[in-house]
Amino acid sequence: MKLIRVRDYEDMSRKVANIIGAHIILKPTTVLGLATGTTPIGTYQRLIKGYEDGDLDFSQVRSYNLDEYRGLTHEDPQSYHYFMNDQLFNHVNIDPSNVHVPDGANPDADAACSEYDRMVEEAGYCDLQLLGIGRNGHIGFNEPDEVFSKGTHCVDLTQSTIEANARLFEREEDVPRQAYTMGTQTIMNARLIVMAVTGENKAQALHDMCYGPVTPQCPASILQLHPNVIVVADEAALSLCK
Template identity: 70%
Template sequence: MRIIHAKNYDDMSRKAANIISAQVILKPDSVLGLATGTTPIGAYQQLIAWHQKGDVSFAEVSTYNLDEYRGLKHDEPQSYHYFMNEQFFSSIDIKPAHTHVPDGSNPDAEAACAEYDRLVEAAGYPDLQLLGIGNNGHIGFNEPDSVFSKGTHCVDLTESTIEANSRLFNSPDEVPRQAYTMGVQTIMQARSILVIASGSNKAQAVFDMCKGPVTPACPASILQLHPHAIVVADEDALSLF
């Protein structure tokens, strides 16, 4: 696992965007696995700026997002489908048909997850998977558990994750209690993985991911076993190293 030190959030975002843009420039039809949340926004903004300057095109790229809240339709402002359009897709030249997010509006969890697994497998899995990391070490919505998850599945969100994500809702009570998420095994199929982290509240999770035992109690720790995993984190997130 390669660790890249960044000075702060802006530096982390630029360094992450550099890695993503290099992937797309070298392989214009790249399959990208993407993440939501506040951490990747800076990287998306940097990629948008470079696209608008003509430095990078996403016209041939296809994307597969990690997760979606169960019970939210695509056009609901708190959905991850809506988030990706607002924060990234609507400002670049990617084809809408080439963007994919689990269908949170499908109440049949088994069918929704099986269909998303089929789509990701048919795409050949991501060339580059972007990940954030939760305060409890989760990746996607794969929460701490006794085993590592496999394919896309429906997960009950922990209270810490609900609280962390409540900033995007009017109150924690409005946060859905379940989500559809790519499994750890699916994430590990990506040819390269980029994890980004910022802030002292992520310090313990980043340390456990990189230096702790490989255990489903910290789902991100399995990335130690990936042959091409890069962590870009700022000084606060790396403060325990």
């Protein structure tokens, strides 16, 4: 696991975008695993700038998002599919047929999850998987549990995750209580994992991920077993990592 220490959010966004951009340049058919939330927004803005400047071509890129709220359609402004279109896909030349997000509108959890697993497997899994980390150590929506998850599955969101995501909704009551998420085994099948972390509120989770025991109580700790992980984090997030 390689730790890259950066000054602040802007510095983190620039470096993560550079890593992703270099991957696309070297392999135009790159399969990207992408994340949502506020952390990657700056990265996506820089990727858009790279496309507008003529440095990046997304025409052959395929993307597979980590997760989606259960019960939301792709058109719902609070869905992660809508978020990705708004923050990245609508601004670059990616083929819409190459964009994949779990089908949160499908009420049949088993069907929705098995179909997503099939698609990710057929793509050969991700060349590069972008991750954030939750305050409780979750990756994707893989919450602390008794075992590490395998494939895509339906999860009950913890209260801390609901509270963290409430800032994106009008009221906390509007935050969905369940989501479909890639499992940790699927994430671990990515050939390169890049984690972006900023803020003192993530410091304990980042420390536990890097230096704590490998335990499903901190889902991100499984990344200690992956051969190719880059963590790009600011001083505040790394404050407990000496």
